[in-house]
Amino acid sequence: MSPPLDPTPVDADADVDVDTDTAPLHTLPPPFNLSALTPLTQGAEALVYTTTFLTSSTHVVLKYRPPKPYRHPTLDKRLTKARLLAEARVLVKCRREGVQVPAVLGGDWEEGWLVLEFVEGGTVRGVLDGWAEGVRIMGGEEKVWALMGRVGRAVGRLHEVGVVHGDLTTSNLMVRGPSPPEGRGGGEHMQRQAQSDPEPDILDGEIVLIDFGLATQSVHEEERAVDLYVLERAFAATHPAAEHLFKEVLRAYGESFKGAKVVLRRLEDVRLRGRKRSMLG
Amino acid sequence: MAVVRTFHLPHYEAYPVHICLFSDVTNAAFLRRQLLEANPEFDYAFLDASMILTPTHLLTATFLALHSTLTHRAKTRTPHSELVFRLHPNNNIGEAYRKFGIHDTSTHVIAVKLGLPYSGGGGEGEGGEGEGEEGGKGGEGKDGDGEGIRTSVSAASVSKHLGDHVQGTSVEISADGGNLGRWCDVGKVRKVYKLGDGKAGKGKGKRGGDVGGMDGVDGDGDERKEMESVIMGIMTIKGS
Ligand SMILES: Nc1ncnc2c1ncn2[C@@H]1O[C@H](COP(=O)(O)OP(=O)(O)OP(=O)(O)O)[C@@H](O)[C@H]1O
Ligand SMILES: [Mg+2]
Numbered sequence: 465m466s467p468p469l470d471p472t473p474v475d476a477d478a479d480v481d482v483d484t485d486t487a488p489l490h491t492l493p494p495p496f497n498l499s500a501l502t503p504l505t506q507g508a509e510a511l512v513y514t515t516t517f518l519t520s521s522t523h524v525v526l527k528y529r530p531p532k533p534y535r536h537p538t539l540d541k542r543l544t545k546a547r548l549l550a551e552a553r554v555l556v557k558c559r560r561e562g563v564q565v566p567a568v569l570g571g572d573w574e575e576g577w578l579v580l581e582f583v584e585g586g587t588v589r590g591v592l593d594g595w596a597e598g599v600r601i602m603g604g605e606e607k608v609w610a611l612m613g614r615v616g617r618a619v620g621r622l623h624e625v626g627v628v629h630g631d632l633t634t635s636n637l638m639v640r641g642p643s644p645p646e647g648r649g650g651g652e653h654m655q656r657q658a659q660s661d662p663e664p665d666i667l668d669g670e671i672v673l674i675d676f677g678l679a680t681q682s683v684h685e686e687e688r689a690v691d692l693y694v695l696e697r698a699f700a701a702t703h704p705a706a707e708h709l710f711k712e713v714l715r716a717y718g719e720s721f722k723g724a725k726v727v728l729r730r731l732e733d734v735r736l737r738g739r740k741r742s743m744l745g
Numbered sequence: 746m747a748v749v750r751t752f753h754l755p756h757y758e759a760y761p762v763h764i765c766l767f768s769d770v771t772n773a774a775f776l777r778r779q780l781l782e783a784n785p786e787f788d789y790a791f792l793d794a795s796m797i798l799t800p801t802h803l804l805t806a807t808f809l810a811l812h813s814t815l816t817h818r819a820k821t822r823t824p825h826s827e828l829v830f831r832l833h834p835n836n837n838i839g840e841a842y843r844k845f846g847i848h849d850t851s852t853h854v855i856a857v858k859l860g861l862p863y864s865g866g867g868g869e870g871e872g873g874e875g876e877g878e879e880g881g882k883g884g885e886g887k888d889g890d891g892e893g894i895r896t897s898v899s900a901a902s903v904s905k906h907l908g909d910h911v912q913g914t915s916v917e918i919s920a921d922g923g924n925l926g927r928w929c930d931v932g933k934v935r936k937v938y939k940l941g942d943g944k945a946g947k948g949k950g951k952r953g954g955d956v957g958g959m960d961g962v963d964g965d966g967d968e969r970k971e972m973e974s975v976i977m978g979i980m981t982i983k984g985s
Contacts, residue, residue: 494816495756516755518804519921549985556978560940560956567974570808571981574818581974 492528493575501526509677517569517579524569525583529576545573547677552578554627554679561625564618564672583672585641588615589634591666592706607667611639612712618671619691619713620720623727628687630678632695634702641669685723689730692717693738696731746908749900750918754804757811761860763903764803766794766925767853770913774849786906790825794853795930796832796845796937798976799969800922805977806831807857814861820984824859834938836984844937853928856907860898926969938976943968 492498501513510527517524529544531537548571558565570579586594588611595608615637622629629636642664680687692714699710714731718724752762770776779787797803810828813819819827821838833841847854908915918924935943941955957971 495812500756518754518801518808519752520755521921522801549982552978552982556975556982559975559978562956568978568981569974570805570977572812572816573985575816 493572493577496526496528496577514582522569523582525566525580527578527580531576541574544576548576548578549573551676551679554676554681555580557681558622558625558627558673558676563621563625563627564670565676566672566674580674583638583640583674584643585639585666585669585672586643587635588637588639588671589702591639592634592703592709595667596703596705604667607665608709609712611667611669611671612709613716614671616713616716616718617720618673619695620717620724622673623683623688623691623724624721626681626683627676628680628682628684628691629673629676630680630691631675632691633698634695634706636673636675638672638674639666639669640672641666683723685727685730686734688723688727689734692727692731693734696735697738746904747911747915748917749904749907750920750922751900752804752807752922754808754811757808757815760811760815761898761900762804762807762811763858763860763898763900764918764922764925765856765903765907765911766916766918767856767907767911767913768916768928770852770854770911772910772912773847773851773854776854776911777847777849780846787910788823788825788858789907790828790857790859791847792829792832792845792855792857793847793851794855794925794928795851796934797855798926798929798931798934799973800925802832802973802976803855803857803925804922805980807859809980811859811861824861825857828857828859831980834979834983852913854911854913855925856903856911858898858903929969931969931972934972934976938972938979940972940975 492501496515501515504512504514504525506512510529513526513528515524515526516522517526529548531544532540535543552568552571552573555565555568559567566580566583568578569581571577591611592608595604618637619629619632682688695713696710699706699713714728718728747765747767749763749765752764754760754762773791776787776791780791792803806828809831810819810824813831814824814827820836821827821830826838826842829845830838830841832845916924931943935941935956940957943955943957956975957968
């Protein structure tokens with residue numbers, strides 16, 4: 465590889481650029497400070513850290529929505545508060561009803577943070593990637609199939625209690641189990657596990673739904689069908705081989721609660737509309 | 746002398762939380778009267794141990810009380826009344842004291858003392874604060890958080906004072922707080938937080954928010970853990 469052209473202009477702005485690279489972009493709300501936090505992800509909306517809470521052995525996730533500098537501060541505060549509170553309320557409702565979601569352990573809407581139970585394991589996205597890389601030849605097919613069934617039932621259960629997720633992607637579905645060694649990859653880990661099996665296998669893990677930032681309380685079949693449609697697209701985008709797996713997600717979903725079959729029929733309309741829209745656009 | 750266990754909550758390590766547990770208490774009426782009379786010597790959260798499910802249940806209220814006090818958004822007069830208030834699922838401070846505070850007949854008592862710079866006067870404000878909306882803001886600024894803690898509260902002072910005034914058996918709290926939930930009346934806790942009666946079996950088809958239902962097994966560890974995780978959420982979003 466030839467050395468890239470130096471993109472950094474050598475001028476007075478240089479040390480400003482350096483600063484934004486190293487210094488934290490946001491000051492954290494009380495009582496948190498960076499020294500006790502480990503960054504997990506940084507999405508467009510939220511900063512996600514791991515830390516401890518209440519006791520030094522309780523590992524949790526801190527989700528912080530920093531102020532948006534381009535919004536009016538008063539409006540920004542109000543919007544952040546409304547969204548975070550909606551997220552927390554839906555999570556508590558789900559937890560009450562026995563839907564597998566992270567518990568809400570603490571939070572402050574005025575300041576924009578939420579503390580959630582840490583879900584040990586990985587995202588479905590990571591698990592599918594790992595599987596595609598490593599485990600397929602080791603006879604993991606059946607396990608993945610079973611996992612898809614659990615995904616379908618988890619979404620069905622969520623819909624059954626009257627919640628629509630709003631952003632169902634393979635990153636917003638987690639699988640409880642041993643954490644992959646680094647981040648979401650985990651192909652190597654999966655291979656190791658397939659060889660010396662008696663250890664708990666993440667493919668056997670229970671599905672936990674996360675990221676309820678766009679969730680709403682609704683029992684409408686249209687919104688439920690859109691949830692499935694979004695998930696279907698996410699599967700197709702996650703891995704080409706994952707697309708056919710989605711059939712099993714839908715099959716399990718269809719049997720998971722009383723109104724599910726109607727939703728599946730509605731999904732066909734939603735797909736048609738989706739295709740038309742993409743032909744137009 | 747009473748046996749004190751001191752907790753340091755992550756992120757609020759600078760504010761020690763001293764906790765004592767008593768069984769067979771015979772003078773709860775006296776203790777409660779000190780609160781009603783706002784005797785500054787008795788600035789504690791005195792809780793009926795039957796309403797504390799797990800150590801984490803209590804520490805959640807403690808964290809929330811510290812947090813609202815230190816960020817000047819407390820809804821009650823003192824950090825200790827704030828703790829009692831934070832345990833309750835709604836905004837009625839009087840009701841919070843009736844459900845979670847000690848009664849004249851309480852026999853198992855948990856006393857919490859927060860190591861805060863100024864705890865203000867005693868006094869639980871029972872009945873006086875109605876919905877507890879405005880309560881004192883607790884002297885903005887003058888408690889100078891951040892410049893170190895000037896407080897006379899120590900584990901030793903709490904141990905001596907409670908040892909002298911609580912008539913009962915001091916029970917050592919394990920390092921993880923384990924036995925704080927020992928005298929919990931799980932059914933009463935379910936009722937206050939509206940968690941259902943726990944009689945619905947666990948698993949599929951479970952309806953109507955029956956949290957941690959375990960086919961009649963009462964007070965089982967998994968059941969409590971599941972109840973706890975819902976209760977923490979309820980306490981966190983209450984009043985918002
Ligand atoms: N409770 C949790 N336990 C473990 N990991 C989590 C948890 N919550 C989030 N994560 C990890 O952090 C990532 C981002 O979290 P999340 O999806 O909630 O935030 P986000 O997508 O940035 O938020 P939003 O879409 O609401 O702006 C997840 O994909 C997951 O890997
Ligand atoms: Mg997400």
